[in-house]
Amino acid sequence: MNSKTEVSVVIPNFNCLQTLPRALESIRMQNVPVEIIVVDDGSNDGSRGWLAQQADVKLLFTERAGVSKARNYGIEYCSNALVAFLDADDYWLENKLSQQIALHQKYPALVCSFTDYMHMTEEGQPIIGCFEYWPRFRKKLLSAESSFVFPFFMPLLYAENVVGTSTVMAKKQALSDVGGFDPHLKSASDWDLWLKLADRGEVGGLNSKLCHYISDRGDAISRDHDKRLNAMKLILNKHRPKIRHYPIAILAGYLRWLTGKAEYNRLKKSYYVSACQELVVFCLQPSSRRIKAVYRDILSIVL
Numbered sequence: 001m002n003s004k005t006e007v008s009v010v011i012p013n014f015n016c017l018q019t020l021p022r023a024l025e026s027i028r029m030q031n032v033p034v035e036i037i038v039v040d041d042g043s044n045d046g047s048r049g050w051l052a053q054q055a056d057v058k059l060l061f062t063e064r065a066g067v068s069k070a071r072n073y074g075i076e077y078c079s080n081a082l083v084a085f086l087d088a089d090d091y092w093l094e095n096k097l098s099q100q101i102a103l104h105q106k107y108p109a110l111v112c113s114f115t116d117y118m119h120m121t122e123e124g125q126p127i128i129g130c131f132e133y134w135p136r137f138r139k140k141l142l143s144a145e146s147s148f149v150f151p152f153f154m155p156l157l158y159a160e161n162v163v164g165t166s167t168v169m170a171k172k173q174a175l176s177d178v179g180g181f182d183p184h185l186k187s188a189s190d191w192d193l194w195l196k197l198a199d200r201g202e203v204g205g206l207n208s209k210l211c212h213y214i215s216d217r218g219d220a221i222s223r224d225h226d227k228r229l230n231a232m233k234l235i236l237n238k239h240r241p242k243i244r245h246y247p248i249a250i251l252a253g254y255l256r257w258l259t260g261k262a263e264y265n266r267l268k269k270s271y272y273v274s275a276c277q278e279l280v281v282f283c284l285q286p287s288s289r290r291i292k293a294v295y296r297d298i299l300s301i302v303l
Contacts, residue, residue, distance in 0.1 A: 006101055007169065008035040008078035009086055012070040015045040016088035019214075024054065026091035032098050035079050038088075039070040068181035068189045075175055083172050089214045090117075090166040096210035100169045103147055103204050110149070111201040112170035112194070114163045117211035129209055134160040135287070136252065146207055153203040155243045157195055158236070159252035165190040167211045174200055187224065187231040195239050225264040232257045255281050262293065271297045 009027055013020060020038075027036055036057045040048050042064040051059050060077060062070050075083055082104060084097065096115065103113050119127040131138060137160050141148065150156070157163065178196040181189045197203070236253050243249055262277035275297035282290035 005033045005035045005080055007032065007082040007084050007097060008037060008080040008172070009084045010071055010074035010078065011036070011038045011086050011088055012041060012067045012074070013038055013043060013047055013051070013088045014041045014064075014067075014070075015043045015047060017043070017045045017047045017050055019089040019091075020047060020050070022091050023086055023088050024057070026093070027086065027097075028056070029094060030092065030097040031095070032101065034084075034097065037074045037077055039074040041065055041067070041070045066183055068183040068185070072180040072183070075172065075180055078172050081172055082169055083175060084169045086166050091212055092166075093210045093212070096167075097169075099206055099208070099210065103206060104169065106147075107149055107202065107204055109202050110171075110204045111174040111197045112168055113204040113206070114169075114194075115167040115206040115210040116208055117164045117167050117213045118209045119215040120212045122214055127215055130162060130164055130213075131207070134162045136160050137162045141207055147204065148207065149202055149204045150198075151202055153198040154195060154239070155246040155249035157191075157198055157203075158239060158243055158246075159249040160256070161188075161191045161194075163191070163194045164211060164213055166213060168194070170197060185231045185234065187228040188235055189231075192231075192235045192238070195235070199239075199242055225260070225267065229257065229260050229264060232260060251284065255285050259290075266297065266300075269300075271300045275301070 011023060024036065027034060037060060038051055038057050039060045039062055040051060041062045051057055058077065060073060062073055065073070071085065082101065084100070086092065100113055100115065104110055116129055116131045118129050121127060131141060137156060140156065174197055178193065178200060181193050183189070185192055236257060240250055258277055259281050262274040262281070265274040265277065275294050278290050278294045278297065282294065
C-alpha cells in the first residue's frame with residue numbers, strides 16, 4: 001500500500017468536462033491524502049486535454065469500452081487497499097472520505113461501505129435523500145446511530161438497491177476476488193457488484209448524506225429503461241439462489257422489477273398495462289405510492 005495515500009479514487013469519464021472540475025474539487029477538499037485515478041473512455045469534448053493538466057490525477061485511457069470496463073481498468077492501477085468510486089457528474093461533501101476510512105478502521109472485516117446521498121437536479125435543487133426513499137431500509141435504520149454494519153446485507157440489498165456507486169468504498173482485494181464490475185451487463189452492473197461483495201462479508205454504512213447524485217442526467221444509461229429492466233431480471237435470477245431462505249426479500253426484488261416495467265409502460269403511454277402491473281404490486285406489497293401510481297394511470301386513461 002502506498003504510504004503517502006490512504007485511499008484510491010476511481011472516476012470513469014466520457015465527455016463530462018462540464019462537471020469533472022466539480023467532482024475533482026470535491027475530492028481535493030476531503031483533507032485526506034488520496035490517489036485520484038481517472039479513466040477517460042474516449043472523450044472528444046476536451047476532457048483529455050484538461051485532465052492532462054491536472055498534476056494530482058493519474059490519467060488512464062480506454063476507447064469506448066463502457067463504464068464497467070473503465071472502472072475495472074482503474075481498479076487495477078489502484079495503489080491502496082481501499083478504493084472509492086465517484087462518477088464524473090456527482091460530487092462529495094466535506095469529510096466524506098475521512099468518516100468512511102474511520103469506519104473501515106473501526107470494523108476491519110468490512111468488505112465495503114456506503115453512505116446516504118441526496119438526489120439533485122442538474123440545476124442544484126435537492127429532490128430526496130436515498131435512505132428516505134427505500135421503506136425497508138428506512139425501517140432498519142430507525143434505531144441506527146451515525147453508522148451501521150450488516151453481517152449479511154444481501155437480502156435487503158436484493159430487495160432495495162439502496163447503494164449509490166459514488167458513495168462506495170471497498171477493499172481492492174475483495175473487488176478483485178469477485179471479478180469487479182460485470183462488463184456483460186448493459187446496465188446495473190454496480191448493483192450486481194454490491195451483491196457479490198455482500199455475499200463475501202460484512203457491509204457498513206454511514207447514516208449521513210455525504211454525496212450529491214445528479215438524477216436527471218439526460219442521456220445517461222439510467223434513462224435506458226429497457227436495458228435496465230433486462231439487466232435487473234438477469235441480476236435477480238443470478239443472485240436469487242444465494243438468498244433462497246429469504247422469500248420476502250425475493251418477492252420484493254421482483255416486485256421492484258415489475259414496478260420498473262410499469263414505469264416503462266407509462267412512458268410509452270400504455271396506461272392500461274401500467275395500471276394492471278401497479279395493482280399486482282399493490283396487492284402483494286401495499287403502499288400509498290402504488291395507489292397514487294394507479295390513480296395517475298386511471299386519470300391518464302380517462303382524460
